[in-house]
Amino acid sequence: MDSSGDSELCDFCRLPIPDDPITMGRDSTVYEFCTEACRDAMVESDRAFTEYHGFRRIRTGVSGLDSFLPQGFPRNSFVLLANDEGARDDALRAELVWRALERDEPAAVVTFTEPPISVVEGFLSLDWNVLPYLESGQLHIVDCFTYRMDDRDRERMFERMDEWNRHIYDITKSVTQTVRDPSDVSELHNKLDNCLEALSMSDCGVVVVDSLTEFGTLVQPVQAYNFVKDIRADVCKGRFVPIFAGATLTAEEGDFPHDLGYAVDGIVDMQVNGNIVEDTLIKRIRIRKMNGVLAIPEWVAYEFTAGKGLVTFDPIAEMSDTYEGGERESDEDGESDESARREASSENADSGEDGDREESHVQTDQ
Structure with missing residues (x-):
């Protein structure tokens, strides 16, 4: 006789036995059932259910x-x-x-x-x-x-x-x-x-x-x-x-x-x-x-x-990831642009100094 928690289960259908069980002895083993129908089915069947199936x-x-x-x-x-x-x-x-x-x-x-x-x-x-x-x-x-x-x-x-x-x-x-x-x-x-x-x-x-x-x-x-x-x-x-x-x-x-x-x-x-x-x-x-x-x-x-x-x-998370990724790319692009602007400014400054030196040299020659 198996049990689940405090509930005793029918030895045929595997459902809890709500009242006094119906018993049947066989080969020195006592089986307990919830209904006479389960007891009779056990006698006629060559096997019992191992679990309650219900509507599977x-x-x-x-x-x-x-x-x-x-x-x-x-x-x-x-x-x-x-x-x-x-x-x-x-x-x-x-x-x-x-x-x-x-x-x-x-x-x-x-x-x-x-x-x-x-x-x-x-x-x-x-x-x-x-x-x-x-x-x-x-x-x-x-x-x-x-x-x-x-x-x-x-x-x-x-x-x-x-x-x-x-x-x-x-x-x-x-x-x-x-x-x-x-x-x-x-x-x-x-x-x-x-x-x-x-x-x-x-x-x-x-x-x-x-x-x-x-x-x-x-x-x-x-x-x-x-x-x-x-x-x-x-x-x-x-x-x-x-x-x-x-x-x-x-x-x-x-x-x-x-x-x-x-x-x-x-x-x-x-x-x-x-x-x-x-x-x-x-x-x-x-x-x-x-x-x-x-x-x-x-x-x-x-x-x-x-x-x-x-x-x-999650569409919101997907959009957030996409947006954050776009921001990172934008920031990186911005930093690159700023760096390029600084380099261009430096080059222009150098070019201006060289021009002043050349002009001064010309005036001196004159």
């Missing part, structure tokens, strides 16, 4: 998020990435996928605003080579973009591709689920489900959606809300797979999807702020909400660097 918490792998989620985040979460234009939420979604792939977990990208080739190019531009993961089938794409083109347009697009893009297309096509009509929420839901089944995605992996804002333009608001609630129930709560969905802020902040706060488990704000440093737009990120764990809702400035992903920094 994981790390995103994105340093700028994890530092403000000291307990991680529950795997069964639907997280809204609410962003301003120019906040580079596409790079954040790419990093969330890349970190999952690095953990040897599967990932799925649902794209409304870009064709699959552009999605892949987005990873490559950040120095994250996802081609091996596409070839192995660890990364899949649900294509909700190319429905905009008819068969003739698709043929024309393929003819216009250069050799490199055709190479990416060949690697990507086998792991792409194409949605013929994204406004048909039933088809969209089925294609996403097929994708997750192909990846055997349960209690592992991650799903990212590039734009709920774009999706909201394709369907009626009631359909949009119901779709988000349905995939949250099916994917996040049913499969224990987190979803990170982007949503660009617009002037009408009361419309879908910006009033989804009550229906999602987490909200990450990505802001472009022009009031921190004069004449400069600074990107800032914070975790506004994350159910079930401690979240520190503090704004932090960030930028994306190829190979590293999201990097945080």
Whole structure:
């Protein structure tokens, strides 16, 4: 019987036993349980839990998020990435996928605003080579973009591709689920489900959606809300797979999807702020909400660097360092200028004395 502090823990589920324990003896060892169900499960199972798992918490792998989620985040979460234009939420979604792939977990990208080739190019531009993961089938794409083109347009697009893009297309096509009509929420839901089944995605992996804002333009608001609630129930709560969905802020902040706060488990704000440093737009990120764990809702400035992903920094300190460095250079330049002026003055003085001597010599000769 293990214990943690003053609390005795159930020998099966590892939760504290609040009342008199239910005991069971086996091979001269007495086991204690919090419920009869745990005792019976212990009899039927060949092993016990080594710790309480609950809704398993994981790390995103994105340093700028994890530092403000000291307990991680529950795997069964639907997280809204609410962003301003120019906040580079596409790079954040790419990093969330890349970190999952690095953990040897599967990932799925649902794209409304870009064709699959552009999605892949987005990873490559950040120095994250996802081609091996596409070839192995660890990364899949649900294509909700190319429905905009008819068969003739698709043929024309393929003819216009250069050799490199055709190479990416060949690697990507086998792991792409194409949605013929994204406004048909039933088809969209089925294609996403097929994708997750192909990846055997349960209690592992991650799903990212590039734009709920774009999706909201394709369907009626009631359909949009119901779709988000349905995939949250099916994917996040049913499969224990987190979803990170982007949503660009617009002037009408009361419309879908910006009033989804009550229906999602987490909200990450990505802001472009022009009031921190004069004449400069600074990107800032914070975790506004994350159910079930401690979240520190503090704004932090960030930028994306190829190979590293999201990097945080202090813009005021950066500007101070730059300003102080400029002052030092200015002082050094000033000292150099003053020294040059002194040298020039000295040379002029010497030149004047020589001239006086020459003039005096001439007068004497006369």
